[in-house]
Structures are given as structure tokens and as C-alpha cells.
Amino acid sequence: MSSRGATPYDASVVAHHPTNSRFPVRRPRRLRASAPLRELVAETHLEPRSLIAPLFVREGITEPQPIASLPGVVQHTLPSLLAEAEVLADLGVGGIILFGVPSTKDAIGSGAFDPEGIVQVALGELAARVGDRTVVMADLCVDEYTDHGHCGILDGHGSVDNDATLEIYAKIAVAQARAGAQVVAPSGMMDGQVATIRAALDAEGFTSTAILAYAAKYASGLYGPFRDAVDCTIVGGGDRKGYQQDWRNGREALVEVLADLDEGADMVMVKPALAYLDVIAAVRAAVDVPLAAYHVSGEYSMIKAAAANGWIDHDVVATEHLTAIKRAGADIILTYFARWFAERYHGVAGAGAEGS
Numbered sequence: 001m002s003s004r005g006a007t008p009y010d011a012s013v014v015a016h017h018p019t020n021s022r023f024p025v026r027r028p029r030r031l032r033a034s035a036p037l038r039e040l041v042a043e044t045h046l047e048p049r050s051l052i053a054p055l056f057v058r059e060g061i062t063e064p065q066p067i068a069s070l071p072g073v074v075q076h077t078l079p080s081l082l083a084e085a086e087v088l089a090d091l092g093v094g095g096i097i098l099f100g101v102p103s104t105k106d107a108i109g110s111g112a113f114d115p116e117g118i119v120q121v122a123l124g125e126l127a128a129r130v131g132d133r134t135v136v137m138a139d140l141c142v143d144e145y146t147d148h149g150h151c152g153i154l155d156g157h158g159s160v161d162n163d164a165t166l167e168i169y170a171k172i173a174v175a176q177a178r179a180g181a182q183v184v185a186p187s188g189m190m191d192g193q194v195a196t197i198r199a200a201l202d203a204e205g206f207t208s209t210a211i212l213a214y215a216a217k218y219a220s221g222l223y224g225p226f227r228d229a230v231d232c233t234i235v236g237g238g239d240r241k242g243y244q245q246d247w248r249n250g251r252e253a254l255v256e257v258l259a260d261l262d263e264g265a266d267m268v269m270v271k272p273a274l275a276y277l278d279v280i281a282a283v284r285a286a287v288d289v290p291l292a293a294y295h296v297s298g299e300y301s302m303i304k305a306a307a308a309n310g311w312i313d314h315d316v317v318a319t320e321h322l323t324a325i326k327r328a329g330a331d332i333i334l335t336y337f338a339r340w341f342a343e344r345y346h347g348v349a350g351a352g353a354e355g356s
């Protein structure tokens with residue numbers, strides 16, 4: 001506990017800090033005078049090993065499909081997915097998280113736990129091909145698989161039935177672990193989802209399968225391009241405010257995080273990232289488990305769109321944003337920039353703004 005300390009932004013710490021003596025003795029610009037000096041004193045380091053690349057695999061297609069609102073990202077075929085995973089592993093990207101797009105959807109999202117379903121087949125191949133070089137993860141939810149687009153099963157009144165949904169999540173967790181997922185990442189924001197999944201995994205002998213909990217996930221407007229990526233439309237123009245967090249609430253994130261840890265989460269996540277840096281910092285100060293942040297589709301696409309218009313510098317802003325998320329306290333970042341960043345980091349020739 002004592003190791004957690006105060007955040008660097010605590011006013012009382014700054015006021016009493018010995019380096020806060022006055023000009024002209026104190027000249028902070030001295031340490032900014034050259035690139036090597038700046039390199040030496042940089043507090044935050046962004047590396048491919050701390051990044052997780054979200055990947056989409058779609059059933060029943062023969063060519064990768066571009067996603068208009070997510071430039072440079074595609075819905076993969078199984079072969080193109082495996083090729084991309086090889087590249088990411090070679091580049092030292094820390095992990096990949098898989099999302100499936102089934103060819104048919106139904107009311108309960110049964111494609112999500114079908115052993116022959118696209119995600120399970122892909123997980124098996126990924127585990128075999130790159131599982132010893134990068135971490136193979138699976139997003140655990142049903143919104144890509146339900147015909148109504150919600151993250152759970154609907155009750156008779158059109159709202160999501162928490163406890164009935166948990167039974168489905170348990171099945172998905174076991175199917176994903178059996179297929180080869182090393183980490184499952186429940187993203188549906190149902191109460192009790194981590195405890196249910198942990199119990200289900202343990203009962204089937206998957207005691208080593210880790211849980212990365214989407215713990216503080218907000219009902220954000222920044223998921224739009226993702227929903228294009230997984231062909232998800234919420235029935236009746238609905239939203240997820242009945243289960244995802246209200247963006248007005250910061251303290252509530254701690255309630256969610258502590259509950260997930262109590263239920264057995266191995267790692268926790270805050271999502272989205274940039275508009276929630278205060279939440280990331282607060283969670284970092286409160287817990288000692290690895291903390292992830294999801295730099296979501298809308299955050300990525302805003303950079304792509306502004307850069308395409310020549311309004312901002314793509315490489316500078318992308319690096320600045322990812323670094324800010326790390327500086328706020330995230331250990332791990334899920335980002336569509338993972339391949340682009342890793343190529344640039346390794347000086348791969350031709351690593352352009354178009355990335356993957």
C-alpha cells in the first residue's frame with residue numbers, strides 16, 4: 001500500500017518539493033536542451049510490448065474487408081488474420097485481442113460459444129501459430145453475435161437480463177479457453193461477470209486462463225467505428241446506458257474495479273482512454289494489478305480523419321496520445337495503432353501513417 005504514494009499532480013507534494021525553488025537558479029529548460037538529454041530524463045516509455053492489437057475476423061469472406069470508419073483496419077479472413085498475427089508477433093507487440101463477426105446472428109449470441117464458430121477456430125490457430133510469442137486474448141461478449149446488438153440477452157421488456165446473460169458468458173469463457181485463449185476479456189459490463197467466468201473456467205480445469213476485466217467501461221460515443229467493424233446495430237436505435245457507466249461518474253469506476261478484483265480479475269481495464277485519464281490515474285493509485293486502457297475506435301479514427309485533412313500531424317498526435325495514456329498510469333494499451341507504432345519503433349522502412 002505504501003508504495004502507491006501520491007500522484008505527481010498532488011498540489012501539496014509540488015509545493016513542498018525541493019526542486020520548486022525559484023528562477024534564475026532553477027531553469028527547467030536546461031534538461032530540454034538536446035534530444036539525448038530529453039531522452040535521458042523522459043519519465044514515460046512506450047514500447048510495443050505494452051500494446052495489444054485488436055483484430056477482427058469475419059466468417060464467410062474470402063478477401064479482407066476494409067472498414068470505412070476505421071482506416072487501415074480490416075475484417076480479416078482466417079488466413080489474413082494469421083498473417084497479421086505473425087507480423088505483430090515478429091514486431092514484439094505484447095498481445096492481440098480477437099473479435100469475431102459471425103455470418104449469422106441470433107437472440108442469445110450462440111455463435112460466441114459455438115466450438116466451430118469463427119472465433120474459436122481462429123483462437124486455436126492463433127494459439128498454435130503465435131501463442132508462444134505474444135499473448136492471445138479473446139474479447140468476451142455477445143454484441144457481435146446477437147441480432148438485437150446488445151451485450152446480453154433481452155428480458156421480455158427489451159432490457160438486458162443480467163443473470164441470464166451470465167450463463168451465456170460462462171459458456172463463452174469455457175469455449176474460448178478450450179480453443180486456446182490465454183486471456184479472456186469480458187466487456188459486457190454485467191454485474192457478477194468476473195466471478196461467474198472465474199468459477200466456470202475453474203470448474204472446467206482452466207485455472208491458468210487469466211481474466212482481463214473491462215472494469216470501468218463507459219457508455220461512450222466513441223465506439224461508433226467499432227460497431228461498423230463488427231456489423232453491430234443496436235435494435236431500435238438503443239444504447240448501452242443500462243449497463244455501461246455514465247460518463248459523469250468518476251468515483252463509481254473504483255466501485256467497479258474493486259468489485260472485479262474481488263471477483264477474481266487478474267487485470268483491469270478503463271475504456272475509453274483519453275477522455276478518462278482522470279479515471280486511469282485514480283485506478284492506478286488505488287490498485288496494484290496490471291492496468292490496461294482501451295484507446296478505442298473513435299479515438300483512433302479522429303486522428304486518422306484530422307490527419308487526412310492535413311489538420312494535424314498523424315505520427316506526432318498518435319504518439320502523444322498513446323504516451324499520455326501511459327503517463328496517466330496505464331501499463332497496457334489496447335490500440336489500433338499497435339502495428340504502426342511497432343513498425344515505427346523498430347524503424348521498419350515504409351512504416352507510414354496508413355499502418356496496418
Ligand code: PBG
Nearest residue numbers: 141143187222223226296297298
Ligand atoms: C463490446 C465492445 C465494444 C468495444 C469493445 N468491446 C463496443 C461497445 O461496447 O459498444 C469497443 C471498442 C472500440 O470502440 O474500439 N463487445
